[in-house]
Structure formats: structure tokens, C-alpha cells
Amino acid sequence: MEGEFPRHYDHEVRLGVRVPQAQAAALLALMCGRPWRFREVGATPEHRDYDVHIPVSGAALGAAVAASVRFRKACDRSGVDARIVTSARLRPGPARTHAYLVLPRVAADRIPANVLLALTWWRARGRVHAETLAEARSLVPEFVARNPEAGPADSLTVAGLPDRMHTSERSPVLGAVALGVFLLVCGAVLLAAWSAGEAALRPFLTTLVAVPLVFGVWQVLIRIPESLAGTWFPLVITVLAIPAMVALGDFSLTVYLDAFGIGANEVALSGVSRFAATTESAPPVIQALVVSLGLFGLVRHFHLVTLGVAPFLIGLAAVLLALAYVLGALTDQLRADTAQGEAHVEAYRAEGGEARFHAGVEPAVVCVDPGEDPVVRVGPPLTTDRPVLYFKGAKDVDLLWDREEGVTRVPRFSVTLTPVDTLDDPCPG
Incomplete structure (x- = not known):
């Protein structure tokens, strides 16, 4: 060969x-x-x-x-x-030999083999490999000749389970019965979750889908030494995961600030703020990565790209399904950020209260004193009789958001800002 x-x-x-x-x-x-x-x-x-x-x-x-x-x-x-x-x-044939433990001989020769193994396995001097227990016992002198430190042959014995337990083959009927029981249990759990309503059905379906996807990801990981995972698809989507988190974090900031009428490029964001936004956007990106790698691993493991008359369509369907999930997960995240921004705006207008944090953005609550000189501004007149939200702006322009008037843009240091605790606190003067 x-x-x-x-x-x-x-x-x-x-x-x-x-x-x-x-x-x-x-x-x-x-x-x-x-x-x-x-x-x-x-x-x-x-x-x-x-x-x-x-x-x-x-x-x-x-x-x-x-x-x-x-x-x-x-x-x-x-x-x-x-x-x-x-x-x-090619299917491997059944093993012709079995390993038997070589143990010190004990006085009680009538001890069952399974009991003897359970009590004295830790004292084993080694193993002999033979087809039957009788043949294994006949090989003890040869074992002693090759391993003299084990002791004399008359002080050793060979213990093992009966030969019929070694040579018995697994019945395919047991596998079919096990599969049937597994399907029945899954059906019963699904029926119970369906009867309990959406609160129990959705976690069950999520778990049911997550198990094969995790198996697919595992197949991708264990194939790395074989260079089978070094193809363009898993490599590209894994490399793009971190930029996708950063981009989604920036989109989250954009849609959140848009609820206040503020552009994301107008706010000066620190590295900590961007990291917080990226961290909040990580779960949907990781979920999309797991789904994509899982589908790829399942397609490769079960040879789906080689079965049927249209293997290209099967691979294309898997890629499109992964892409649809990725776009759906990212869209849901942006919708959640938009809804969060609108909810914060409504809460500020209805309840006031302290400043709220989201996606790395936490404005300060301040009172504004424009002084005696006129202030250059863009937007509605400055609110001085009640606190406003202060967003530190970029390019030396600060943003003051009032819950009734909206956002006003002023040059930095052109007004005096006095921090207060909540929007309900009175302003001095």
C-alpha cells in the first residue's frame, strides 16, 4: 500500500x-x-x-x-x-484480545471476578492481553519473565470478567430502542412546554436549537489541526466578529442619541464609553457567530455539501440562513437601543429623576447660568429655571438637553454649569 x-x-x-x-x-x-x-x-x-x-x-x-x-x-x-x-x-472489526489485570493471589479463590476487581484493582502489577481468561492465566509466566519486579508467578493471578461479557456485541435493537425513548421524551417535553405557553416554549426551543449549533461549533474547533477549518468562511466571520462588535456599538450609540435629537459625532466619547457600548453589543454578535460557525460545522460534519444533486444550493442555503440570523440579531439590537432611547426620553419628560446610563453614555444633570453677556447658541433658548442634561460635545461645542425644549448647542465655557442630583432639584437664583 x-x-x-x-x-x-x-x-x-x-x-x-x-x-x-x-x-x-x-x-x-x-x-x-x-x-x-x-x-x-x-x-x-x-x-x-x-x-x-x-x-x-x-x-x-x-x-x-x-x-x-x-x-x-x-x-x-x-x-x-x-x-x-x-x-x-471500512469498518473496524471487533477486538480479538482483551486486557486482564495481573493481581496478587488471594486466599479466597471463590470471590466473584467483579468483586475481586473492585477490591484489588489498585494492586494490579500490569495487564496481559488474551482472547480468553484461560489463555490470560497461561501467559502469567511470560508476564513474569518480562516483568520480574512483579514477583514470582505462583504469587500472581489473573482476574477478569467472564469471557461472554467481553465478546458480546452491542445489539442494534438497543440503539433503536434508545433512540425511540429519546424521541418520546423530547416529544413529551415539547408538548408540556407548548401547553405551558410561550414562557416555557421559547426557552425549550432555544435550547433545542442551541444543542446542534454548539455541536457544530465543536466540530469546527476540533478540525483545526486537520486544516479543515482554515477555509474562508469560518476564518472571515471569526475575524470580523470584533469589528462587528465595535460597529454595532457605534450604531447603538447613534440610535440612542438620535432619540434626544443629538448626532453621535456631536458627543465626545471616551475609550471607556466606547468599550461599554462594544460590551453591550457583544452578546448578539457572539450569538450570530455561534449560529454561523454551528451551521458551517454541521454542514461539513454531515457531508451535506456532497449529498444530493445540488450541493451548491445546500451550502448556499446554510450561508443565507446564517446571514438572515445575523441581520435579524443586529436589527433586534438596534431596535432595542432605539426603544431604550425613546423610553429614557419619555421617562425624563414624565418623571425627571437622575441621569440614566446606556451604551456608554451617561449625561450630567446641571443648572445653567448664562451670565450677563449674550451667548451664541444653536437651538431653543437656554433653560435657566430648571436643570437640564449636559452632554459633553465634540469640537468645543456642548449640548444642553431640556425635557421640554429639546437640545441647545453652545460653545464650551460660554455658560456656567452647576451640577445637581436630579432633574427635579431647584436651580439657584
């Missing part, structure tokens, strides 16, 4: 390949340049037959189809006219 496999893979698929004699050299060059294993199994004057072993990562279901598609694509790109005759996923 020629060729080498990569270090990480889940399944091995054997393809029976037939190629014309004129194309045999090209096929050999193709297989030597791929992480495949192959051997020639027959030849005639017209063609040559090869067994090609292709490693496949992901689920067992669809692995043979994925390997066949991968081989055909490689042949098409290289211009090799090879035909797949047979394909099968």
Missing part, C-alpha cells in the same frame, strides 16, 4: 477505481500528490484497477459519498479519465 494518511481523520473509505492504460500514469501522479493510500489490484491490456483509500472526517453517514465526490473532483481538475467501480467505508 503506497501513500500516507493525514494525522487526523475519522473514517477510511475504499474506492475501487478503473482507469485506461493511457491514463494510468496521470492517475498515479494524482494519487501520489494527495493524502491517500492506494495499491494496484489488477491489470489488463485495456485498463488498470486500483484500490484507493481516502480519509474522511465527519459523520459515518455519507462518508463514502463524500470520498467519491472528492475523488471525482480531483480527477476532473487533473483531467484524469478514471471511473469508480465500488465504494465502501
Whole structure:
């Protein structure tokens, strides 16, 4: 068998390949340049037959189809006219030997094997591997010859469960029964959540969707050593996550300040304020990242891009679904910020109270004293008989927001500002 496999893979698929004699050299060059294993199994004057072993990562279901598609694509790109005759996923056979513990001999020879193992397993001198318990006991002298520090052979014994427990195979009926019970339990829980109303149904559905998505993300992460996750899609969306958080934080500030009639570029924001806005925008971006990576991992793990007659449509549908969720999550966040800004404006007008914090913005409550000299302003007249909200503006322009008149823009240091606690406090003078 020629060729080498990569270090990480889940399944091995054997393809029976037939190629014309004129194309045999090209096929050999193709297989030597791929992480495949192959051997020639027959030849005639017209063609040559090869067994090609292709490693496949992901689920067992669809692995043979994925390997066949991968081989055909490689042949098409290289211009090799090879035909797949047979394909099968190799299944590991049952283990022929079992490990038995070598333990110090005890006086009570009638102790059941499971009890003996439970009481003395920590005193094991080592293990012997054999097909039956009788064969394991016959190998004790050889074990002592190779490991003299274990003690004399007459002071050791071999303990293990009965052979029938080792050689028993799992019945497919048990798997079907377990799957049926799992589906029944999920159906019962779903029915109970549906009966309880939306308050219980929504968390259940969220959890039900989150489990496969987290599994998909896990598949992306564990495939990193195989270089299967280094494709453009997970790399790009992961790299764009942090800029997306910053951009969403800026959008949150924009829509929040818009409720006060203030532009985001008019307010001087510190690094702490921008970091707070980015932190508040992180959960929807992380959720969108998990959904996107989860869908990508599920599509790759279950070989969905290789199944059916339109693999491109399946991949495109997954990308569009992830994009729709991303846009929906970001839109919901912006709507929430807009609603929060409108709610704060209404609360200021109806209740007054202290300044409220949101998305890194927390105005100060001040009283305004314009002095005797006229003040250059943009907006309604200055309010001096009650407190207003002060937003530190950019470009040496401060913003004073009154709950009745709106926002007034004045040059910095052109008026005297006296801090107070709430909008309901009286102003001096």
C-alpha cells in the first residue's frame, strides 16, 4: 500500500477505481500528490484497477459519498479519465484480545471476578492481553519473565470478567430502542412546554436549537489541526466578529442619541464609553457567530455539501440562513437601543429623576447660568429655571438637553454649569 494518511481523520473509505492504460500514469501522479493510500489490484491490456483509500472526517453517514465526490473532483481538475467501480467505508472489526489485570493471589479463590476487581484493582502489577481468561492465566509466566519486579508467578493471578461479557456485541435493537425513548421524551417535553405557553416554549426551543449549533461549533474547533477549518468562511466571520462588535456599538450609540435629537459625532466619547457600548453589543454578535460557525460545522460534519444533486444550493442555503440570523440579531439590537432611547426620553419628560446610563453614555444633570453677556447658541433658548442634561460635545461645542425644549448647542465655557442630583432639584437664583 503506497501513500500516507493525514494525522487526523475519522473514517477510511475504499474506492475501487478503473482507469485506461493511457491514463494510468496521470492517475498515479494524482494519487501520489494527495493524502491517500492506494495499491494496484489488477491489470489488463485495456485498463488498470486500483484500490484507493481516502480519509474522511465527519459523520459515518455519507462518508463514502463524500470520498467519491472528492475523488471525482480531483480527477476532473487533473483531467484524469478514471471511473469508480465500488465504494465502501471500512469498518473496524471487533477486538480479538482483551486486557486482564495481573493481581496478587488471594486466599479466597471463590470471590466473584467483579468483586475481586473492585477490591484489588489498585494492586494490579500490569495487564496481559488474551482472547480468553484461560489463555490470560497461561501467559502469567511470560508476564513474569518480562516483568520480574512483579514477583514470582505462583504469587500472581489473573482476574477478569467472564469471557461472554467481553465478546458480546452491542445489539442494534438497543440503539433503536434508545433512540425511540429519546424521541418520546423530547416529544413529551415539547408538548408540556407548548401547553405551558410561550414562557416555557421559547426557552425549550432555544435550547433545542442551541444543542446542534454548539455541536457544530465543536466540530469546527476540533478540525483545526486537520486544516479543515482554515477555509474562508469560518476564518472571515471569526475575524470580523470584533469589528462587528465595535460597529454595532457605534450604531447603538447613534440610535440612542438620535432619540434626544443629538448626532453621535456631536458627543465626545471616551475609550471607556466606547468599550461599554462594544460590551453591550457583544452578546448578539457572539450569538450570530455561534449560529454561523454551528451551521458551517454541521454542514461539513454531515457531508451535506456532497449529498444530493445540488450541493451548491445546500451550502448556499446554510450561508443565507446564517446571514438572515445575523441581520435579524443586529436589527433586534438596534431596535432595542432605539426603544431604550425613546423610553429614557419619555421617562425624563414624565418623571425627571437622575441621569440614566446606556451604551456608554451617561449625561450630567446641571443648572445653567448664562451670565450677563449674550451667548451664541444653536437651538431653543437656554433653560435657566430648571436643570437640564449636559452632554459633553465634540469640537468645543456642548449640548444642553431640556425635557421640554429639546437640545441647545453652545460653545464650551460660554455658560456656567452647576451640577445637581436630579432633574427635579431647584436651580439657584
